């Protein structure tokens with residue numbers, strides 16, 4: 001009897017260790033994650049977001065990291081989110097497959113996957129909308145809309161606070177406050193759904209750098225902004241300050257995918273050869289969101305405007321609910337792209353901002369693009385996290401990076417970002433304090449000298465020495481006045 005149960009047990013282990021390509025239901029999903037965790041206990045952690053779905057299904061995440069559960073300076077964090085639209089199911093299975101694959105390759109000592117996990121903290125949320133998945137599945141998974149929304153019939157990708165409206169408004173007014181705009185929100189157009197709230201808390205509390213949400217229904221990598229600047233719903237290119245970087249991120253996925261970027265493939269909704277509907281293959285497999293169609297309240301733009309994270313939206317196939325037999329083929333068509341994209345968390349510049357007392361959280365990192373003949377500020381600052389660390393994704397070129405924090409002299413350095421980075425250029429800043437002269441410091445910031453916003457609105461590049469000179473002059477004047 002004892003022997004029998006032992007055999008049974010080991011049989012079970014062998015069988016379940018093999019990942020199966022099929023549609024995993026809401027009970028099976030956490031079991032797959034558990035299986036991966038059992039195989040790779042040292043580099044994974046499973047957790048649920050702060051709130052479950054409307055129907056009380058937990059939103060499970062699996063994390064891969066050298067030290068799971070902790071943010072570490074110089075280690076960028078990235079995430080994938082699947083199944084935000086419940087009837088778009090491929091992302092859900094691809095992320096379960098990716099979890100299995102990362103663990104498997106790590107155990108096989110695959111040098112690329114080992115390096116990726118050692119240097120990146122990766123979070124996978126296979127399903128953001130398990131209730132929609134259930135409805136879509138129960139109704140045969142054939143309808144273009146049934147199961148898209150959550151159980152309150154709310155489209156979760158329209159339910160995020162509309163920060164685009166705020167940033168466009170600031171742009172029009174010539175204000176250059178251009179990041180972490182959630183605190184500028186005065187009203188919500190609709191109540192937040194539990195799934196949205198849970199993901200917002202997650203986004204706001206983890207220092208993500210890179211992200212992608214996976215959808216279905218077309219084949220294209222879509223980048224910000226999703227919302228048009230004029231309010232037009234017709235197609236209208238809506239560029240973010242990081243347009244170049246976002247294009248690079250989207251193209252990375254498209255080019256590493258089996259045929260997303262192929263100009264000869266058929267468009268998803270093309271019926272005849274002279275059909276004018278979109279064939280994204282003919283434009284490199286990428287599109288600006290609003291250049292396709294404008295939407296408000298999307299998760300992608302929220303990431304960029306509320307946090308330091310850069311998120312794109314991946315449409316991974318014409319069919320929203322592909323049959324189970326197609327899943328493995330789809331995995332093979334996407335595997336390289338899914339891994340290649342995660343490496344993009346390592347482009348540009350990263351570092352730690354500190355002073356004589358230690359790390360400085362919430363320091364502002366601003367960038368001027370000095371490539372070529374014209375210098376051009378990139379009007380989207382990022383900030384340092386709780387350990388004073390920052391990550392500034394950039395495409396190859398020359399940049400002036402400036403670190404700013406109240407009570408400190410600002411510091412700027414030139415940096416050259418190379419091609420094909422697998423590790424960001426490290427640029428640490430040690431800021432000098434004003435040594436308690438806080439009175440005139442406030443005067444100084446009222447002049448705007450230390451405001452990165454003002455700085456960004458001027459094409460001219462200030463050198464650190466100039467700032468020092470200005471500050472010293474003012475200090476001298478102040479002391480003369482005092483006497």
Ligand SMILES: *[C@@H]1O[C@H](CO)[C@@H](O)[C@H](O)[C@H]1NC(C)=O
Pocket residue numbers: 039040041042
């Ligand atoms: C996990 O780490 C421990 C301690 O370092 C080690 O003994 C063990 O072999 C590791 N397990 C796996 C599956 O890598």
Ligand SMILES: *[C@@H]1O[C@H](CO)[C@@H](O)[C@H](O)[C@H]1NC(C)=O
Pocket residue numbers: 242243244245369370371372378394395396397
């Ligand atoms: C900086 O400018 C160069 C030249 O115009 C461009 O190729 C590069 O992508 C720009 N970088 C960013 C991050 O916008």
Ligand SMILES: [Zn+2]
Pocket residue numbers: 085088215216
């Ligand atoms: Zn979708």
